[in-house]
Amino acid sequence: MSAADKVKPAASPASEDPSAIAGNISYHAQYSPHFSPLAFGPEQAFYATAESVRDHLLQRWNDTYLHFHKTDPKQTYYLSMEYLQGRALTNAIGNLGITGAYADAIKKFGYELEAVAGQERDAALGNGGLGRLASCFLDSMATLNLPSWGYGLRYRYGLFKQRIAKEGQEEIAEDWLDKFSPWEIVRHDIVYPIRFFGHVEIAPDGRRKWAGGEVLSALAYDVPIPGYKTKNAISLRLWDAKATAADFNLFQFNDGQYESAAQLHSRAQQICAVLYPGDATEEGKLLRLKQQYFLCSASLQDIIFRFKERKPDRVSGKWSEFPSKVAVQMNDTHPTLAIPELMRLLMDEEGLGWDEAWDVTNKTVAYTNHTVLPEALEKWSQAVMRKLLPRHMEIIEEIDKRFREMVISTRKDMEGKIESMRVLDNNPEKPVVRMANLCVVAGHTVNGVAELHSNILKEELFADYLSIWPKKFQNKTNGITPRRWLRFCNPELSEIVTKWLKTDQWTSNLDLLTGLRKFADDEKLHAEWAAAKLASKKRLAKHVLDVTGVTIDPNSLFDIQIKRIHEYKRQLMNILGAVYRYKKLKEMSAEERQKVTPRTVMVGGKAFATYTNAKRIVKLVNDVGAVVNNDADVNKYLKVVFIPNYNVSVAEVLIPGSELSQHISTAGMEASGTSNMKFSLNGCVIIGTLDGANVEIREEVGQDNFFLFGAKADQIAGLRKERENGLFKPDPRFEEAKQFIRSGAFGTYDYTPLLDSLEGNTGFGRGDYFLVGYDFPSYIEAQARVDEAYKDKKKWIKMSILNTAGSGKFSSDRTIDQYAKEIWGISACPVP
Ligand code: H53
Structure with missing residues (x-):
């Protein structure tokens, strides 16, 4: 008898029968020494469920190890x-194909799978x-x-x-x-x-x-x-x-x-x-x-x-x-x-x-x-x-x-x-x-x-x-897993995709998504697509309310930028754009405002602890939000929200509910970007520069379904030289937005050093190294095109469908292959 045979388990992990799974969960609740078996709140339910799932994983893990060893x-x-x-929980049971069985098993304890999965850190x-x-x-x-x-x-x-x-x-x-x-x-x-x-x-x-x-x-x-x-x-x-113990004196x-x-x-x-x-x-x-x-x-x-x-x-x-x-x-x-x-x-x-x-x-x-x-x-x-x-x-x-x-x-x-x-x-x-x-x-x-x-x-x-x-x-070219980033995080849209493609095989063969193209004008698909988006937007709005206390309108355009805060990613351009928008709204009459596309601008991301300018950007987004969101004249048309503690599970809520997403780095600086792929896969339209994987996304989804602006990578060095030589003439709209912040419209915090980083030679080193000033006008104009496009619901949903349909290339299965x-x-x- 080999060593491996000697330790073969008498019984395998819980089968796919909900009652047997529930029994296995109870077993773990009782015999895992972490909690009292008398308490079985959602948190204990999570740990016991996870341990039960781990049994399945361990068996496969052992089998795989042994198979590799022999082969x-x-x-x-x-x-x-x-x-x-x-x-890991939702992903593990999803990949194992036992989500339904586990959802039923958990119901036997009076809990919903989603609530239990939400306990995981x-x-x-x-x-x-x-x-x-x-x-x-x-x-x-x-x-x-x-x-x-x-x-x-x-x-x-x-x-x-x-x-x-x-x-x-x-x-x-x-x-x-x-x-x-x-x-x-x-x-x-x-x-x-x-x-x-x-x-x-x-x-x-x-x-x-x-x-x-x-x-x-x-x-x-x-x-x-x-x-x-x-x-x-x-x-x-x-x-x-x-x-070791030997090191202990x-x-x-x-x-x-x-x-x-x-x-x-x-x-x-x-x-x-x-x-x-x-x-x-x-x-x-x-x-x-x-x-x-x-x-x-x-x-x-x-x-x-x-x-x-x-x-x-x-x-x-x-x-x-x-x-x-x-x-x-x-x-x-x-x-x-x-x-x-x-x-x-x-x-x-x-x-x-x-x-x-x-x-x-x-x-x-x-x-x-x-x-x-x-x-x-x-x-x-x-x-x-x-x-x-x-x-x-x-x-x-x-x-x-x-x-x-x-x-x-x-x-x-x-x-x-x-x-x-x-x-x-x-x-x-x-x-x-x-x-x-x-x-x-x-x-x-x-x-x-x-x-x-x-x-x-x-x-x-x-x-x-x-x-x-x-x-x-x-x-x-990078890729993302379509399991976590569509199938499991966006079940509503996934079901529609499966229904229209008549197969769920897109989950592991993402190129099949191109099959959606032929339905891009189908009104029935449009209705289902819009309903799924709205459901995800409502879930997103609930998250925003829970973590910030700000109420946002699911009928407004959801515009999201989530990523690490970095000057080259240009969150500062986004917020300057929002400031400019706010100022224009303030200057409009009530009638004029009614024609405006209502928008909710959301920014999330962490700044490295010692990166001062990045931290100032976080503060600015929050300060702008505090003023705009409480301004009764305009807050029907614009909200600005900073989403705190952005992480993977927050992304899983935000991305399905997004409609426009910003990937606006200075061309040549973002090696690839991967969240751009996640957004596009979830039917979100990108506003972006020709940088990193944006270039390939635009090729795949079609240039009409991507809002492009800004300088190209091969222009950047020349533009920087131009700035250095004092030849750059800033657009009045750029000056107006900066001036509005400098005027104290968003509180007393001193934004001078941050804004000065956008000026020519200020002693702050690189003098708008990331060329926010150069790209700002074309950014504002692209945003105006977004507003117009969003008014035409049919057009917008078609763009959304074509984004999903064009995302097949960005599966990490293709990359890894x-x-x-x-x-x-x-x-x-x-x-x-
Ligand atoms: O790697 C991503 C790229 C992205 C790039 C990022 C990255 C880090 O997250 C950390 C260090 C580093 O050198 C690069 O910024 O553009 O998509 C995966 O390739």
Whole structure:
């Protein structure tokens, strides 16, 4: 009898019969030690239900692991410092196809599924787009039956909770593990040592060896990720840091020195304490680097362990086989240390020579770039790196040296370019390691996340490398999972889509949505479509009332901008537009106002805690809302609402209820954007610039169904020059909106520094670097076209239908299929 057979469960998890499920939920309520069995409020109901669902997931997870183990396919490992998972219950039962059974079972306790699911806390282990993309990718990997796993960190406190106080945004630690997470399984059998600091020695066999310093443990927590309509469930493995009993100094403790007795324990706790520790201080920077290394080292040790486990005879001499069994994808530069760590493990632990280790590493790792913003391209101080990771710094220096030699010996013509292409920037003032350069030099493939962005990488950021490695660069336009972002968050619209397409297969074959095009003028579909939208708008209005106390009219045009607050995303242009609109409404007569399209402008998003201008923008939206919403002359025609604490589950309410959504970044600055895809999929029309994935969305949905404005990416540099040279003449409407705010119309807060950032040369540095002033007139004019279009209900609904119909390309299933075929070289491995 094999070990696996010995532990086969006597009974499988609750079947799909509601009574059996209810019994299983009761079982968990009684025997899970978290709550008194006497109390069974909605919260307890959630935890017991989740544990019951987890039984299903675990079985699939085990079956999938075993199947991969036996089949030994090539497997992808997605390394990401961020996952924005959101809630899991609705998604899990939806993917397992047991939503109805669970809804019925829960009714037996007197509860509605929606209310129970609403008890779940968001798992917000990410900041924004990049983290949510990673989560969508996991859903698609599982659904496509791909042998692939995610690796990340188990932050104790995820993305902060945002509260809006009098002074603006306040950050509160988000304790998603406050009670516990029913989805994770702690794996006490999976623990790896992780070293920091120390020095490099020469071992007796001549190998270099990293020694000394401090050693912590990485402990695995597995979160099963079920695919849609498949038996496969993959793993998101999150690492937590621990110190051991041996690190606890009992002598010191008994001597009353409590803190020093547990020093290493407290340092271990810091590692996964928070997502993105503030990096303004040296301590903060060091902690962030520790986090990155912790993720890379634990994951690679685990990957190598599994490589050996699947074929024990691989232990020696078969390393050339490694890239045919393992693909490592680095989600941005955050996991770049995977490169020197894999080199170190192969050379120092496994005994490979440099050339062989380099060949294996190069064939294994690939890099996705998500930004061209200079301030977001990571650079680490060489001194900090040398102190924390001395052996890795040696390896990086060697990579840099060999790259230089290669260019010098093979590409005389590039000599002048070498300094900027090198991995090391040896500027004596501030010597740094350029992480993106390391990724490009060491990885076999580099990809951008939308066509425009990938072209900018090839033509600008990485242009010099392109001439050396023309085949290294690819595009993989981002995508979103249609399960969470239409099927489960918008059941009303989903039913209509299924009814008209006569199949629900669009859920895993999103291209089928084009089938809606032929009904785009059908009046019956229009009536159903409008009713579904209205239902979602009412749900949204209820959320707004609950969290802000502001009543909004579901018959007004719902105009939404939700994303991280950043100057390049230009929420400031949105709010200046609303201010301008307000001023014009004030100047109108009562009769004139009646002709105006009523609008509710909603803005939501978090500002990084130390990003002052972003916080000022949050404050301004709130201040404008406070005045406009209480102005009886106009508040029938305009409301401005700031939606607090924007997160995944709030997005699931807002997106289905949206009609117009703003994706208005300065062209060339937003690598892709993914919420634009979610809005469009839910029948929302976009007002936007030709930036990121907007370009492709507009192509797919048709240019008549997209409100375009603003400068193009290739004009931006010239326009900035023009501004610098004082040649820019601002439009009077732009001046009027700014002046209105400066006049104190929205309270006494000093908005001067924020508004000055939009002026020419103010000492605030970049003098409207994001070109709000240049794009403002065309933005206002596009908004006027929106107002006109919305008056024609038939036209608007047709635009809405055509947006959904044109969204097929933006399924993350398509994206992941392309990664699998064109970068990873893996194929489906479905559990039979
Ligand atoms: O990644 C998204 C893009 C989006 C881009 C975002 C992103 C982060 O969320 C964090 C860091 C980073 O470098 C980029 O801003 O345009 O859609 C997923 O690719």
